[in-house]
Amino acid sequence: MAQDTLLRINDLKLYFRTASGVVQAVDDVHFELAHDEAVVVIGESGCGKSSLAKAVLRLLPRNVHTYSGQVFLNGTDVMKLSDEAFRRQVRWVNMSLVPQAAMNALNPVMRVGDQVAEPMMVHYDVNRERALEQARRMFEHVGVPLDFMQRYAFELSGGMRQRVAIAMSLVTAPALIILDEPTSALDVLTQANIMNMLKRIKQEMETSFILITHDIATSSELADKVAVMYAGQIVEVGDAARFFTEPLHPYSRKLMASVPRLRGDAEPEFITGQPPSLVGLPPGCRFASRCPARFDRCDENPPVVADDGREVRCWLYDHGDLSTPIQNETEMEQVQTE
Amino acid sequence: MMQANTLTIEDTTETQNGTVLSVQDLRVWFELRRWGFGHAGSVRAVDGVSFDLGYGEAVAVVGESGCGKSTLMKAILGLHLPTEGDIVFEDTAISTLGSRRMQWYRSHVGYVQQDPFGALPPFFTVGRILEEPLIINGIKSSTERQERIRRALTEVKLTPVEEVTVKFPHMLSGGQQQRVVIARAMILQPKMIVADEPVSMLDASIRVEILKLMRALQLSHNLAVIYITHDLSTVRYFAERIFVMYAGQVVEKALVDDLLANPSHPYTHALLAATSDPDAANAETFREVPPGEPPSLVHPPTGCRFHPRCSHAISGLCDTQEPPEFDIETAHLSKCWLHR
Numbered sequence: 001m002a003q004d005t006l007l008r009i010n011d012l013k014l015y016f017r018t019a020s021g022v023v024q025a026v027d028d029v030h031f032e033l034a035h036d037e038a039v040v041v042i043g044e045s046g047c048g049k050s051s052l053a054k055a056v057l058r059l060l061p062r063n064v065h066t067y068s069g070q071v072f073l074n075g076t077d078v079m080k081l082s083d084e085a086f087r088r089q090v091r092w093v094n095m096s097l098v099p100q101a102a103m104n105a106l107n108p109v110m111r112v113g114d115q116v117a118e119p120m121m122v123h124y125d126v127n128r129e130r131a132l133e134q135a136r137r138m139f140e141h142v143g144v145p146l147d148f149m150q151r152y153a154f155e156l157s158g159g160m161r162q163r164v165a166i167a168m169s170l171v172t173a174p175a176l177i178i179l180d181e182p183t184s185a186l187d188v189l190t191q192a193n194i195m196n197m198l199k200r201i202k203q204e205m206e207t208s209f210i211l212i213t214h215d216i217a218t219s220s221e222l223a224d225k226v227a228v229m230y231a232g233q234i235v236e237v238g239d240a241a242r243f244f245t246e247p248l249h250p251y252s253r254k255l256m257a258s259v260p261r262l263r264g265d266a267e268p269e270f271i272t273g274q275p276p277s278l279v280g281l282p283p284g285c286r287f288a289s290r291c292p293a294r295f296d297r298c299d300e301n302p303p304v305v306a307d308d309g310r311e312v313r314c315w316l317y318d319h320g321d322l323s324t325p326i327q328n329e330t331e332m333e334q335v336q337t338e
Numbered sequence: 339m340m341q342a343n344t345l346t347i348e349d350t351t352e353t354q355n356g357t358v359l360s361v362q363d364l365r366v367w368f369e370l371r372r373w374g375f376g377h378a379g380s381v382r383a384v385d386g387v388s389f390d391l392g393y394g395e396a397v398a399v400v401g402e403s404g405c406g407k408s409t410l411m412k413a414i415l416g417l418h419l420p421t422e423g424d425i426v427f428e429d430t431a432i433s434t435l436g437s438r439r440m441q442w443y444r445s446h447v448g449y450v451q452q453d454p455f456g457a458l459p460p461f462f463t464v465g466r467i468l469e470e471p472l473i474i475n476g477i478k479s480s481t482e483r484q485e486r487i488r489r490a491l492t493e494v495k496l497t498p499v500e501e502v503t504v505k506f507p508h509m510l511s512g513g514q515q516q517r518v519v520i521a522r523a524m525i526l527q528p529k530m531i532v533a534d535e536p537v538s539m540l541d542a543s544i545r546v547e548i549l550k551l552m553r554a555l556q557l558s559h560n561l562a563v564i565y566i567t568h569d570l571s572t573v574r575y576f577a578e579r580i581f582v583m584y585a586g587q588v589v590e591k592a593l594v595d596d597l598l599a600n601p602s603h604p605y606t607h608a609l610l611a612a613t614s615d616p617d618a619a620n621a622e623t624f625r626e627v628p629p630g631e632p633p634s635l636v637h638p639p640t641g642c643r644f645h646p647r648c649s650h651a652i653s654g655l656c657d658t659q660e661p662p663e664f665d666i667e668t669a670h671l672s673k674c675w676l677h678r
Contacts, residue, residue: 038621044541045512157631158403187402187568192612192625199624214542217571220616221625240618258543260571261615262598268575270547274511 005072006175006208007033007056012069014048014055021279022065025051027232029069031311033225035175038202038209040219040240042255043229044275049212050100052229053178056210057097058086074175092119096169100180103161106153113139113149116168123172131171138167141204143197159190163197170201178210183218195221216259220244228252231276231286238310248312248322251287285315293325358529358562359391359414364423366406366413370636381635383409385586386423393529394560396553398573398594400609401583404632407566410583411532414564415449416440428529445475448523450533450552454515458507464491464518465503468525475526490521494551513544517551524555530562537572549576570613574598579669582606585633585643591663592670602672604628604648642675650676 014026025048033039043049054060056071070077078090096119099105107115116138117131126134132149139146142163153161162182169177182198183191199222201207213219219226223240228249236249247253257269273290285291288298297315304313307322316325364387367380383406391397401407412418414425416432424431432443451457458467468487477483488499494517496502507515516536523531536552537545553576556563565577573580574594582590582603590603601607608628614620628647633639639646645656655675664677 044543159631188570188609188612189402189627192614192627195614196624196627199621216542217614217616220618220620221614222621223618224621240621242618244616244618255543256616258546259616260546260569260575262571262574262610262613263615268546270545270550271543274513 004034005032006035006037006074008070008072009056010070010072012052012055012071013066014051014060015065015067016051016061017063017065018279023278024232024281025278026055029055029229029234031227031234031237033176033208033210036202036206036208037224038211038222039225039227039237040211040213040223041227041229041234042213042216042219044214046275046278047229048232048278049214049229050180051232053097053099053180053210053212056178057091057095058083059097088123092123092172092174094174095176095178096172096174098165098169098177098179098182101185102165102168102180102182103158103185106161106164108153110152111150112153112156112164115153116149116164116171119168119172134171135167138171139164141170141197141201142167143193158186159193162186162190162194166194166197166201170205170207173205174207176208176210178212180212181214182211184213184215191218192221198222216255217261228255231281232278233286233313235287235313236311242310248310248317248325249287249314250291250293250316254290254292285313356393357390358393358428360424360426361387361389361391361410361414362424362426363388364410364413364425365421366409366418367421379636380421382586382638383635384413385635385638387583387586387588388423389581389588389591391530391562391564393562394556395579396556396563396565396577398565398567398577398580399583399588400567400570400573400580402568402632404635405583406586406635407583408534411534411564411566415447415532416443441475445471445526446529448526448528448531450516450519450523450531450536452535453539454512454519455507455539457519458515460507462506463503464496464505464507464510467507467518468503468522471522471526486525490525493524493555494518494521496521512540513548516540516548520548520552520555524559527559528561530564531556532564532566534566535568536565538567538569545572546575552576570609571615582609585638586635587643587673589644589673590671592666592672596667596670600670602666602670602677603644603674604650604676605644608647642673652676 010030012026012029016023016025029052041049071079073094078086113132113135117135120126120131120134136146139149144160144163183194211219211222226238226240226243227234228236230251236252247256254271258271260268271290276286283301284299285302288294293316302313302315303318304311305317305320310322364384366384367382369380370378372378387410399407409418413420420433427443435443465487468490469483472483472486491499491502496517537548540548549572577594580592580594580597581588584605590606601610611626630647633643641657641659642661645651652675661673661675663671663673666672666677
């Protein structure tokens with residue numbers, strides 16, 4: 001299993017300097033991703049999901065305050081590489097990104113075929129013909145007709161543009177693709193089409209995915225593993241099968257209960273309150289103020305409890321057994337006195 | 339609980355309340371110009387839509403982008419003139435209204451925008467934003483205006499009122515901004531509200547909260563609501579009836595529960611099949627999606643507009659003749675030849 005790990009992130013931190021103070025956008029994040037696996041990062045807006053993508057790919061703005069931790073890619077810590085080495089050896093070659101609203105960021109004065117071919121020419125130093133040939137294969141993978149390669153971005157529909165953006169991230173055949181909200185601006189049928197396509201690519205090319213989204217229902221289409229992010233931290237990681245049936249962290253439960261469903265009778269609930277500001281966070285659990293299961297211990301930073309392939313950052317599981325949370329008062333008192 | 343609400347509303351609307359808005363064979367076409375003046379065809383954004391909306395009834399209009407649902411909404415708000423057909427509000431055709439009477443009409447129709455931050459003027463305080471429509475509509479007494487602002491904010495649960503009224507939109511969260519937009523739409527005590535994707539810009543955890551708030555206001559004020567959305571999964575928590583739009587036409591009209599349990603139009607089937615619920619088993623299978631994309635509204639397909647993508651298309655019929663609306667059961671209409 002160990003050599004199968006593609007990406008391992010340890011204690012990743014990304015803080016920004018702003019006028020109102022230091023924003024802890026990504027705080028002590030760690031998770032693992034195997035080859036040919038898709039992890040979905042879900043969370044509300046402002047919880048640091050996009051910053052996590054940027055931190056992994058080292059695409060940093062200028063107001064970075066802290067950027068630390070370890071990112072192991074196939075066993076080597078890429079955080080130790082210089083910026084130039086990172087650009088040459090990691091970006092596109094091993095990891096690529098489909099940024100949020102990528103479909104609207106295609107170059108308007110360049111044919112989409114040339115645009116998809118460009119990373120090949122930059123990173124693998126091949127000539128235009130070879131690059132275009134590779135681009136053609138990618139267009140087939142993502143299901144865009146080949147004659148569209150001659151078109152400009154404005155001549156394509158939203159769904160087609162999104163496919164082109166994904167083709168661009170695939171063209172160098174990286175082992176890992178990070179997709180930031182790939183379907184949120186698209187219609188239901190187009191969304192389903194794109195998710196079908198990603199599933200097919202995963203089967204055919206054995207690519208790993210990190211899918212960042214707030215759309216929990218759609219995320220289940222691709223997920224092997226789910227990571228829930230709240231206020232800059234990952235509060236729960238686990239396999240999709242168990243997560244979608246029985247989430248562990250109180251926030252994950254509330255989040256799952258808030259999803260409106262087309263089938264079934266469950267009435268959706270909402271989470272009262274708002275996520276905390278990421279500036280000047282007090283110690284303790286960041287969800288405590290909205291948590292129905294809050295108790296005294298929650299004023300201290302919760303531990304990360306790992307058991308049977310799942311991880312939760314919550315005091316309720318401090319006894320180390322993820323199958324049952326602490327339920328009654330006496331158990332809570334026990335935890336407090338320990 | 340939702341079930342009970344649904345039933346009582348239907349009963350009241352159909353038996354005693356009558357029709358607040360009647361849309362009659364509405365067509366809104368936009369002319370395309372060549373070189374600025376030559377005629378180059380028309381975009382048939384809304385092409386033959388008819389329905390009646392009862393007092394206190396909530397209707398959801400569902401469709402993909404470009405199907406004409408926003409144009410329909412803007413025509414109802416009086417922002418686009420109908421090319422053909424009429425929109426009748428309480429026995430008055432709104433296309434005939436002059437500007438004074440249009441103001442009267444608009445005071446009866448509230449509008450909840452999609453993007454709350456874009457919809458609120460950034461340099462106005464919440465108090466000023468809510469006072470503006472009252473001033474425009476001639477409420478001279480300042481104490482009455484303040485009283486109505488207080489009531490509206492309390493109704494959308496933005497309290498304490500004194501703290502909220504002095505804030506600017508950027509000081510509020512997305513959910514609170516949307517509450518201000520709803521309060522603004524409600525402040526003139528309208529008879530009807532048009533809500534254009536009111537929750538699509540909000541986080542999942544507060545979407546349901548806002549929908550439930552709108553639902554509660556709708557029931558307590560006996561408001562008619564047109565809820566425009568592309569998200570089928572939220573519809574059944576909000577509306578009694580649902581219209582599915584495709585390429586400028588309404589292809590299926592039904593009660594929400596009927597439509598979800600027993601969809602009839604192939605396009606509705608496709609929409610339902612493409613909507614996922616969170617379930618790990620989804621990752622194992624591919625979703626069924628009809629091939630192709632929605633047609634151009636300049637040259638829509640002849641016959642049924644969905645026939646080029648439809649797996650049940652009957653050649654010689656679906657591709658030549660436009661289907662009428664067939665009755666499937668009570669209050670369930672489908673514009674599809676399969677039900678002839």
